Amino acid sequence: MNQRLQLPEKFFRLAAWGSAGLSLLILVFMLILGRPLLGHDLFALVFHQPWQPDRQLYGLFPMLVGTLAVSTTALLMALPLAFGTAILAAIIRPGGCGRLLVRIVQLLTGMPTVVYGFVGIFLLVPRLRTLFGGGSGRSILAAALMLALLITPTMVLIFIDSFQRVPRGWQTAAAALGCTPMQTFRHVILPRAAGGLLSGTILAFGRAVGDTMIALMLAGNAVAVPCSLLDPARTLTSQIALVFAADFSSLEFKSIFLCGLILYLLTSTLTIALRLARPTVGYQP
């Protein structure tokens, strides 16, 4: 028995270490290739300068603001939507209607993001332009609305999963004590599912930060720091996609590794911070 387990176990261990090592290697790779810029005053580079490669200014602050604005707005829009859908599908109507809803949501998770971008350009952007009068319609709002659509299905599925992992027995016990379904949800299911809700949110935020096509096609990619939701903005991912074709030996090109580094640190610190601040309400096994 022991002998037979060894090979698969070795294989899985190798796969696990391999992928963990790979993500670290990517970090090292970006550090090495971005080194020519790391010599500069990094703080000024990231927070002060504008992006004007003609004048040897490679500031990434506008893109940092753009990324945060687009993905946070998308998350704020998607969160209530996903929460409501998950409650409806898992708790209020777990039967036929809920199951149909889950099927539809599963279908949505597989949609390529370029499709969202395309739909956004032809259906959403012109409407935003006429609705708010003036401006090209390419804006943080346009990208965030489409991104919200992109990340909602992921969140819904993880939320439903975490609701369903609350032991049946607890719910029956709560019902036996005279709780209404909503009371059961509020006091039994929600506290137990909090960790799952948090992971779903982090995952969705990571997806919003990392997505390229939607922001590239809909956000307008202007290099000015955006001041309102209707302003165009450039995200770090779009910046990489746009500058990628530059002369490979130029500083301009090397700055995209700094972009990658910022994205990497952004998502990893966020994940770590939220994991540390994991809510401790309710039952801890």
Added chain:
Amino acid sequence: MENLKNIRQPMKIIRFFLLLFLAMLLAGAGPAPAADDALAPFRDEQGTLKIAGGTAHIPVMKAAAREIRRVNPRIRITIAGGGSGVGIKQVGEGLVDIGNSGRRPTAAEIEKYHLRLFKWAVDGVAVVVNPANPVRSLSRAQLRDIYAGRLTNWRQLGWRDLPIDLYTRDQASGTRAVFWKKGLAKGEISPRANFVVANGAMKSAVATDPGAIGYLSVGYLDRTVAPVAIDGAAPSREGRYRISRGLYSNTRGEPRGLTKKFINYLFSPAGQQLIAEAGFIPVAR
């Protein structure tokens, strides 16, 4: 049944050859014997030709590939975009056979990659607006003011109260390089300008946004956008229009085999006709 099949099979073959013969007769009697002369060298060629780079070149590359594959379908020609910077880089590193650029490669690039340059056309970079916009003529000074963000409303240019939406291309674009140098006299481009990734994307952006102004290769001009005359000169084949540039196909070292035949074809009368049909001014070798 079996018999019938046996009889039909040879009849099918005979009919096929009859049709082929007829087709050859028709092709021989067709209107373009000169074109087929130029294509003769491709008859006993085979293999793959990889082309990448400037997006302005693509309509001509596609037309040439179509003609070549008409006489010899065994030749595979792949055509990718990416922009002038990518074209030069990829041909220099041997990833593609022909790297197109909408600007002359720099002396450093030529030396580093041992490039051979073939300039086969002059391309105008047309300033375009949405067809709903009646403004069809601008002075160079007005153009500079618009792109610098000093003129911000179409009312200032004799149309209705509508903010001007600027569209521009990324730094690696040859179209941008020419427009910036010759259209804007290296003037400033407002940081609030929207960035799009290719000539085609520029066309669809301007075509769908009433307040838009942008610029693209004349090869991409069609009825969905309206060209604007600059200092009284319309973007056309006449020599007076000054925002123009050479279209280059570059090879690493002296071209050989299929690559050489392809470039010869571009300079043949048939090839030059394809170039003219795409809206460019053909250049003799």
